Amino acid sequence: MTSSSKRGRLAGAGLALLMAGAGQAAQAQAAAPLTPFPRASEYVRHINPLEQGTLPISPPERKSGGGRQSRWRMSYEGAVSVVQYDHKNDDSPVLIARHYAGQLKAQGYELVTICDIPCQAPDGSDDSSQSWRNEFDMLGKKLDLYRFGHHGLYFMAYKPDAIAAVRVGQFGERPVSTVKLVQSASLDLGPLKAWIAQQQAPAPSAALPPPPQRSEAAAPAAEPPAGPPKIIDIAPKDLEKWLAEHPRQRAVLQVTSFDANCVHCVRANPVYAALSSRPVPEGTVFLRMSFQPWQSVGQNPVGQQLGVNGLPTYLVIEGGKQTRRKIGDWDEATLRRELID
Numbered sequence: 001m002t003s004s005s006k007r008g009r010l011a012g013a014g015l016a017l018l019m020a021g022a023g024q025a026a027q028a029q030a031a032a033p034l035t036p037f038p039r040a041s042e043y044v045r046h047i048n049p050l051e052q053g054t055l056p057i058s059p060p061e062r063k064s065g066g067g068r069q070s071r072w073r074m075s076y077e078g079a080v081s082v083v084q085y086d087h088k089n090d091d092s093p094v095l096i097a098r099h100y101a102g103q104l105k106a107q108g109y110e111l112v113t114i115c116d117i118p119c120q121a122p123d124g125s126d127d128s129s130q131s132w133r134n135e136f137d138m139l140g141k142k143l144d145l146y147r148f149g150h151h152g153l154y155f156m157a158y159k160p161d162a163i164a165a166v167r168v169g170q171f172g173e174r175p176v177s178t179v180k181l182v183q184s185a186s187l188d189l190g191p192l193k194a195w196i197a198q199q200q201a202p203a204p205s206a207a208l209p210p211p212p213q214r215s216e217a218a219a220p221a222a223e224p225p226a227g228p229p230k231i232i233d234i235a236p237k238d239l240e241k242w243l244a245e246h247p248r249q250r251a252v253l254q255v256t257s258f259d260a261n262c263v264h265c266v267r268a269n270p271v272y273a274a275l276s277s278r279p280v281p282e283g284t285v286f287l288r289m290s291f292q293p294w295q296s297v298g299q300n301p302v303g304q305q306l307g308v309n310g311l312p313t314y315l316v317i318e319g320g321k322q323t324r325r326k327i328g329d330w331d332e333a334t335l336r337r338e339l340i341d
Contacts, residue, residue: 034100037087037091037100039088040086043147044082044143044147046081046143051076051078055136055182056132057072057114058070058071058121067134068131070135072194072195072258073260074188075270078186078187079182082179087174087176096175097166097168109158109159109162109164110158110159115153129148136180147171147177149168149171154166161183161187163181188273190258190273194258231273231287232288236289236291236301239287239289239302240302246285251316252287253316254286254287254312254313254314255312255313256272257290259291262294268328272312281340289302310327314327314339
């Protein structure tokens with residue numbers, strides 16, 4: 001089996017290994033932060049009651065300017081807890097992962113295996129602790145390089161108000177692990193769900209939008225009071241049908257990407273999520289259509305039909321006609337003035 005087929009096995013052996021022992025651990029009903037694996041020695045603990053950053057979704061891969069970077073990431077702002085552990089030489093990395101997975105499952109998280117042992121990037125890059133440390137600790141170098149390990153595994157777990165990232169690798173003769181928990185009332189899970197959709201899709205080279213469902217993202221601000229998020233993720237092929245079925249709706253459409261190489265999209269996505277949480281005139285609906293990789297929008301017939309030649313692009317569609325257009329990453333006040341008011 002190829003490494004690419006291993007990466008796409010969200011319900012395959014990787015997740016099966018994690019969950020094979022999760023039942024017993026789930027009975028413990030452990031509360032966050034997670035209890036350590038038996039015989040583990042804590043090496044580093046980092047707590048921040050309010051931190052802003054990103055979490056890697058895909059394994060780090062080579063980038064054109066040198067170095068390595070995860071192509072898929074998600075942004076967060078919330079309370080963060082990171083703990084790094086040393087384990088005994090005869091401890092199993094898979095059993096360590098099961099231990100964490102069981103506790104997360106018991107707390108209502110959905111589990112996603114990103115990569116099995118040995119974790120490999122889509123471009124075939126070797127798994128290294130340096131690359132993972134750069135992704136987990138972009139702000140302050142507070143975490144230990146070697147406790148991410150080599151030739152390891154990586155999985156994530158999520159629910160509406162929290163996300164966990166677990167890395168288990170090998171440092172010399174012994175396993176090591178890093179567990180990061182983020183708690184926030186306004187997580188944008190769109191990038192993670194888009195990545196999941198791509199792994200499950202039969203044609204990975206096609207433009208792959210997130211699953212058509214409401215996002216759970218919002219970035220509350222002080223004024224006006226924010227409500228629940230109101231973004232509908234829609235596939236390009238479904239846009240025309242949706243508009244035909246909702247002729248009386250005033251659709252505000254963001255055409256964007258979750259590709260980390262689209263830096264303007266990365267900045268714009270949480271702003272649009274925040275905008276969607278504000279009170280708006282009755283009949284206004286927020287839509288989001290995304291393309292991975294971001295350059296694929298130029299070859300997509302729906303993108304061409306809409307006249308999209310740069311991301312992010314915002315359109316207002318009323319009665320089947322475009323009435324407003326805005327291109328670029330703007331602040332929330334500007335977007336509201338140009339698209340809503």
